[in-house]
Amino acid sequence: MADIVLGTTARRGGARRHWARYRAGYLFVLPAFLLYAVFMIYPLVQSIYLSFTDWNGVEATKNFVGLANYRRLFGDALLRVSLGHTLIWVVVGTIGPLVIGLLLAVLLWRRPRGFTLFRTAFFMPQVLSSVVIAIVWGWIYNPVFGILNRGLDSVGLDGLSRGWLGDPSLALYAVLVAAIWAETGFVFVVFLAGLQNVSKDLLEAATVDGANAWQRFRNVTVPQLANVVNVVTALLLIGGFSVFDVVFAMTQGGPANATEVIATYTYKEAFTQNRIGYAATLSLVITVISLVASVAFIRLRERGES
Amino acid sequence: MATTSAPAGAKRVPGRAAWSRPRGGAVGVGVVRYLVLIAFLVVFLLPFLWIWSSAFKTSIEIARDPFALPSALRWENLQRAWTVGRFDRYIWNSVIYCTAIVAGVVALSCLAGYALALLPLPRRNAILVLFLLGLMVPFQSVMIPLYYLLRDIHLLETYWAFIVPGIALRLPFGIFLMRGFFRGLPPELADAARLDGANEWAVFRQVMLPLATPGLATLVVFQFMFTWNQFLMPLVFVQRDELRPVSLGTMFFFGRYTADRGMIAAGVTIAMLPVVLLYLVLQRRFIEGITAGALKT
Numbered sequence: 001m002a003d004i005v006l007g008t009t010a011r012r013g014g015a016r017r018h019w020a021r022y023r024a025g026y027l028f029v030l031p032a033f034l035l036y037a038v039f040m041i042y043p044l045v046q047s048i049y050l051s052f053t054d055w056n057g058v059e060a061t062k063n064f065v066g067l068a069n070y071r072r073l074f075g076d077a078l079l080r081v082s083l084g085h086t087l088i089w090v091v092v093g094t095i096g097p098l099v100i101g102l103l104l105a106v107l108l109w110r111r112p113r114g115f116t117l118f119r120t121a122f123f124m125p126q127v128l129s130s131v132v133i134a135i136v137w138g139w140i141y142n143p144v145f146g147i148l149n150r151g152l153d154s155v156g157l158d159g160l161s162r163g164w165l166g167d168p169s170l171a172l173y174a175v176l177v178a179a180i181w182a183e184t185g186f187v188f189v190v191f192l193a194g195l196q197n198v199s200k201d202l203l204e205a206a207t208v209d210g211a212n213a214w215q216r217f218r219n220v221t222v223p224q225l226a227n228v229v230n231v232v233t234a235l236l237l238i239g240g241f242s243v244f245d246v247v248f249a250m251t252q253g254g255p256a257n258a259t260e261v262i263a264t265y266t267y268k269e270a271f272t273q274n275r276i277g278y279a280a281t282l283s284l285v286i287t288v289i290s291l292v293a294s295v296a297f298i299r300l301r302e303r304g305e306s
Numbered sequence: 307m308a309t310t311s312a313p314a315g316a317k318r319v320p321g322r323a324a325w326s327r328p329r330g331g332a333v334g335v336g337v338v339r340y341l342v343l344i345a346f347l348v349v350f351l352l353p354f355l356w357i358w359s360s361a362f363k364t365s366i367e368i369a370r371d372p373f374a375l376p377s378a379l380r381w382e383n384l385q386r387a388w389t390v391g392r393f394d395r396y397i398w399n400s401v402i403y404c405t406a407i408v409a410g411v412v413a414l415s416c417l418a419g420y421a422l423a424l425l426p427l428p429r430r431n432a433i434l435v436l437f438l439l440g441l442m443v444p445f446q447s448v449m450i451p452l453y454y455l456l457r458d459i460h461l462l463e464t465y466w467a468f469i470v471p472g473i474a475l476r477l478p479f480g481i482f483l484m485r486g487f488f489r490g491l492p493p494e495l496a497d498a499a500r501l502d503g504a505n506e507w508a509v510f511r512q513v514m515l516p517l518a519t520p521g522l523a524t525l526v527v528f529q530f531m532f533t534w535n536q537f538l539m540p541l542v543f544v545q546r547d548e549l550r551p552v553s554l555g556t557m558f559f560f561g562r563y564t565a566d567r568g569m570i571a572a573g574v575t576i577a578m579l580p581v582v583l584l585y586l587v588l589q590r591r592f593i594e595g596i597t598a599g600a601l602k603t
Binding site for chain 2: 018021022023024025026028029031032033035036038039040041042043044046047050057100103104107108112114117118119120121122123124125126127128129130131132134135136137139140144145146147150181185186189190193228231232235238241242244245248249263266267270271276279280283284286287290291294295
């Protein structure tokens with residue numbers, strides 16, 4: 001109410017009144033806005049501009065080449081391969097943490113004995129950098145001294161031992177397992193928080209009505225968690241489309257492009273091949289996919305809340 | 307619950323009743339539950355224990371039996387990783403980056419988040435949408451032009467190459483988080499202070515900001531962890547080894563000493579120790595921070 005009244009007086013009073021009224025707001029937002037505009041908005045626009053050039057990062061002039069880079073996307077075999085891997089990554093890398101995280105959260109829901117120990121341990125990989133994760137898991141998979149092969153040998157499954165990261169048909173999944181190991185703790189704690197809001201009265205009512213444990217879980221618990229599930233799924237999806245760190249640190253996209261995802265491909269085009277124009281076009285592909293996924297998620301959440 | 311005709315189990319604590327009704331089954335469920343939990347405990351903790359124990363082993367010991375404890379507590383690996391492996395430098399750099407970036411993100415996000423939540427502002431929605439855009443697009447969207455921008459203004463190959471964009475690109479997250487916290491505060495408090503003659507800065511600094519301390523702590527912890535572990539941005543913008551943060555330094559260290567397994571394990575241990583220790587001490591803050599970050603922005 002006060003807002004509206006003051007708003008009209010400010011308009012009548014002209015620029016001076018406008019400034020007097022909004023001065024604090026402007027000054028508070030300005031530092032963040034300037035920094036953000038120069039180092040985020042401007043480069044974002046610049047990305048679009050570069051995608052219409054064949055610039056190599058060195059020459060002073062940038063040749064305008066129209067839609068050539070965009071046409072090239074369609075014939076790019078390596079882009080198709082990278083997109084395929086990214087899709088596998090997004091699907092497996094979302095479902096894995098989601099299922100394991102939910103399972104662990106449900107098992108610890110009633111805070112059984114040892115709750116704190118389990119929670120501490122399950123979340124711990126989440127604080128590691130992807131380089132640390134990459135080195136540790138690179139060791140685990142090491143064909144000579146890795147604990148995975150040693151473990152398999154010791155239970156008589158030596159037939160399964162192999163160089164996990166060196167095998168093109170397995171490497172992507174090997175990296176995914178490491179990523180799921182690291183990501184599950186995050187999903188787990190968010191679900192644990194979500195479960196605190198699930199109504200125990202409803203669960204008891206369902207029990208009285210004769211619902212078994214699975215029916216209670218499926219029909220009473222999960223629907224109440226729907227919002228949390230949406231949020232977590234969206235965050236995993238959006239992060240998955242632009243995944244770079246753990247893949248690059250572990251395999252650099254190899255062997256033979258077996259773990260190439262769109263972000264590692266873009267990085268190489270830009271900073272090892274110096275095809276800046278085309279790399280900018282590739283980065284826009286990631287941008288568009290992320291934007292579409294994010295907007296879809298926001299719509300979904302708004303629908304869930306209304 | 308109060309009626310006498312309630313079934314036998316109903317007198318128990320309400321929360322328990324639903325779970326422990328079939329007595330025999332409940333014990334079985336309990337055992338299975340702990341078997342699963344302990345299996346995952348091993349999966350999540352074993353890699354840590356393996357690396358930490360390997361930091362005290364010789365390379366030969368590591369290859370001989372990965373599960374054995376070190377034959378003696380050797381500190382040489384850690385010492386060599388610290389000096390020869392340059393972890394002294396990398397850790398120091400990360401401290402510089404984290405201090406500057408966390409301070410920058412927190413200060414600017416508090417100011418802007420407060421204004422966008424509680425101060426009169428024209429075109430508030432347009433500003434919000436612009437910041438929301440930054441929350442939705444990944445770093446790759448701006449990575450390439452940003453590199454050349456930093457080069458042109460001569461920030462590349464200085465600490466600023468990571469600090470400045472490190473702050474700028476995290477503002478959307480910080481602003482939305484802080485805006486959420488400020489919106490949860492009663493605006494009447496600010497109005498009361500204004501009636502007492504306080505100016506807008508005093509209202510913010512002395513009345514509202516202290517009330518947002520939980521949100522502030524969340525942002526600090528979250529941003530610290532993010533910056534400490536950030537990889538792609540310094541990989542692209544920081545090429546001189548003396549300027550590398552620990553996340554990046556670890557990768558190049560690994561490349562230099564691949565065969566020296568004892569030292570590798572020691573380096574990885576040093577790289578993860580600060581953040582793991584901080585996590586163990588401030589565990590609740592970490593978990594609350596992550597949860598709030600996911601659910602409140």
